[in-house]
Amino acid sequence: xxxxxLSDAGTVRGKHTISAAVVGLLVFVLVFAFxxxxxxxxxxxxxxxxxxxxxxxxxxxxxxYPASLxxxxxxxxxxxxxxxxxxxxxxxxxxxxxxxxxxxxxxGLRKGQTISVEDxxxxxxxxxxxxxxxxxxxxxxxxxxKFAQMMTAKAREIGMSRTTFRNASGLPHRGQLSTxxxxxxxxxxxxxxxxxxxxxxxxxxxxxxxxxYSNHNKLLANYDGVDGIKTGYTRASGFNLxxxxxxKGHRLIGVVFGGKTAKRRDAHMRTLLTRSxxxxxxxxxxxxxKEESAPVQEADYKPxxxxxxxxxxxxxxxxxxxxxxxxxxxxxxxxxxxxQTKVFPLRNKRRTVYRARIIDxxxxxxxxxxxxxxxxxxxxxxxxxxxxxKVAAR
Numbered sequence: 440x441x442x443x444x445l446s447d448a449g450t451v452r453g454k455h456t457i458s459a460a461v462v463g464l465l466v467f468v469l470v471f472a473f474x475x476x477x478x479x480x481x482x483x484x485x486x487x488x489x490x491x492x493x494x495x496x497x498x499x500x501x502x503x504y505p506a507s508l509x510x511x512x513x514x515x516x517x518x519x520x521x522x523x524x525x526x527x528x529x530x531x532x533x534x535x536x537x538x539x540x541x542x543x544x545x546x547g548l549r550k551g552q553t554i555s556v557e558d559x560x561x562x563x564x565x566x567x568x569x570x571x572x573x574x575x576x577x578x579x580x581x582x583x584x585k586f587a588q589m590m591t592a593k594a595r596e597i598g599m600s601r602t603t604f605r606n607a608s609g610l611p612h613r614g615q616l617s618t619x620x621x622x623x624x625x626x627x628x629x630x631x632x633x634x635x636x637x638x639x640x641x642x643x644x645x646x647x648x649x650x651x652y653s654n655h656n657k658l659l660a661n662y663d664g665v666d667g668i669k670t671g672y673t674r675a676s677g678f679n680l681x682x683x684x685x686x687k688g689h690r691l692i693g694v695v696f697g698g699k700t701a702k703r704r705d706a707h708m709r710t711l712l713t714r715s716x717x718x719x720x721x722x723x724x725x726x727x728x729k730e731e732s733a734p735v736q737e738a739d740y741k742p743x744x745x746x747x748x749x750x751x752x753x754x755x756x757x758x759x760x761x762x763x764x765x766x767x768x769x770x771x772x773x774x775x776x777x778x779q780t781k782v783f784p785l786r787n788k789r790r791t792v793y794r795a796r797i798i799d800x801x802x803x804x805x806x807x808x809x810x811x812x813x814x815x816x817x818x819x820x821x822x823x824x825x826x827x828x829k830v831a832a833r
Contacts, residue, residue: 481677481697483707484619485715488627489689489762494715498619502601503696505617506671507544507567508679509609511625512590513575514563517556518633519593520579530556537583538573541608545570546647558647560636565645566652567670572608583607594621597628611673619694626668626681626692634770638815640667640683657701658682662709668692670701678704684712688752688759689719745777747805748798751812751819757782760793768797770815771808775800778808798824 482498520526531553539550546568548554554562554574562571573583580586583606590604599621605612630637643659645652655670664684671679678698684691693712698704751767754760764780771778775797783794800808802821809819 482619482694483696483711484623484694485711486623486627486692487689487715487719488630488692489759492719494691494718495693495711496620498696500601500618500620501696502616502618503679504611504615504673504676505602505609505622506673506676506679507609508617508622508669508671508681509590509604509607509615510563510567510572510671511622511629511669511681512594512604513572513607514560514639515625515629515632516579516586516589516593517560517575518629518636521556521636522633526556526579528555528557532556532559532574532578534570534574535577538570538577541569541573542610544568546652548574558645560639561642561645562647562652564639564642564669565654567655569608569610572606576607594625598624609671609673611675619696622681622694623692626683626694629668630683630690631769634766635773635815637667640669655701656680656682657705658708661705662712672701680704680708682708682712686716687720688754688756688763689716691715691719745799745801745804746824747800747802748796748822748824749800749805749809749812749819750794750796750822751817752795753785753792754795755792757784757793760795764795764797767795767812767817767819770817771797771811774808774811775804778804796822 480498480501480503482501482503483495484493484497484499485495486493517526521528532555534548534550534552534554536550539548539552544567546562546566548570554571559571559575562568563575576583576586580589586607587604590607591602594602594604599617602617602621603614605615609615629640641659643654656667658665658680659667662682662684664686665682666685667683668681677696678701680693680695680698682693684693691712693708693715695704695708695711698707749767752760752763754763760782761780764782768775768778768780777799778797779799781796781798783796785792785794797808805821809821812819
């Protein structure tokens with residue numbers, strides 16, 4: 440290849456010879472460009488979001504091309520607009536000429552056509568449609584350039600310190616860069632900030648205008664506990680993936696940048712997650728043994744005001760019970776106005792079980808919130824508290 444480069448660089452239109460200095464400079468530029476564009480940098484990262492423990496990290500802060508992982512931030516800003524009321528889920532977005540001309544992957548939108556906000560979400564999650572990303576950018580930002588500035592500002596706000604966005608889709612741009620750690624942060628924030636919207640990432644098929652589009656994220660179907668989140672690919676980035684998986688009360692976020700093929704990337708992610716869960720399980724066994732051997736620190740609690748509560752689980756680990764009570768409260772915060780979380784220990788001869796509850800609810804709030812949690816595949820039951828009771832000390 441070097442011989443070809445020298446030969447091609449030594450002649451302009453087959454007639455004029457270039458000086459040796461210019462040839463040398465041109466070779467340097469071409470080789471540098473080739474090396475930087477065709478060899479994606481590998482990076483990987485796994486974090487247990489339940490404990491904030493980093494379970495695996497290789498080149499986690501190396502800046503890489505995010506490709507369609509970019510659309511995670513595009514979706515974040517859609518969800519934020521929905522929460523603020525500046526968008527409604529049934530609103531129609533108008534397709535511009537620029538949006539309709541975006542290269543694949545695309546939905547095939549035409550200029551002047553409209554697409555609903557919910558369909559844009561589903562098209563971004565499953566098809567990873569670049570034309571749809573531009574429609575969103577122009578609707579929310581006025582232009583894709585301004586929307587990219589909004590994306591970068593939001594990245595800084597939520598702790599993505601090494602990420603810069605230049606477009607809404609992830610189409611190649613040398614200034615569009617992120618890291619494995621930053622993308623894990625974004626995955627965590629999507630789940631925690633929008634618990635009622637995050638479930639879109641588990642969508643396996645999207646039906647639109649007579650066509651059906653399957654989710655590019657194959658781990659949804661072949662790795663137990665996966666509920667999202669996004670794939671990405673360009674020639675410069677390689678095959679990227681952010682994956683969220685939940686098992687036995689622990690939620691892991693894994694990130695891979697620079698995979699050689701989609702199949703090898705997915706296999707590598709499965710290996711990283713399986714190894715990480717082994718570490719988690721070992722840590723759980725040690726922590727649980729220590730906690731169960733220690734005396735239970737308790738405080739008296741007597742219901743005041745609203746005596747109704749929701750129980751969302753019973754655990755052998757106090758910290759895990761507290762964590763899941765907080766997660767449940769976050770998912771129904773729009774329903775329960777004065778609710779708070781507490782952990783209620785229940786001792787028997789062998790061990791202590793910690794019951795995770797949201798308390799200080801009215802009867803109406805308790806039943807409505809529990810129905811909402813069940814609709815999101817989170818088990819719960821309504822209980823009426825009668826004191827005095829013991830609660831686990833924080």
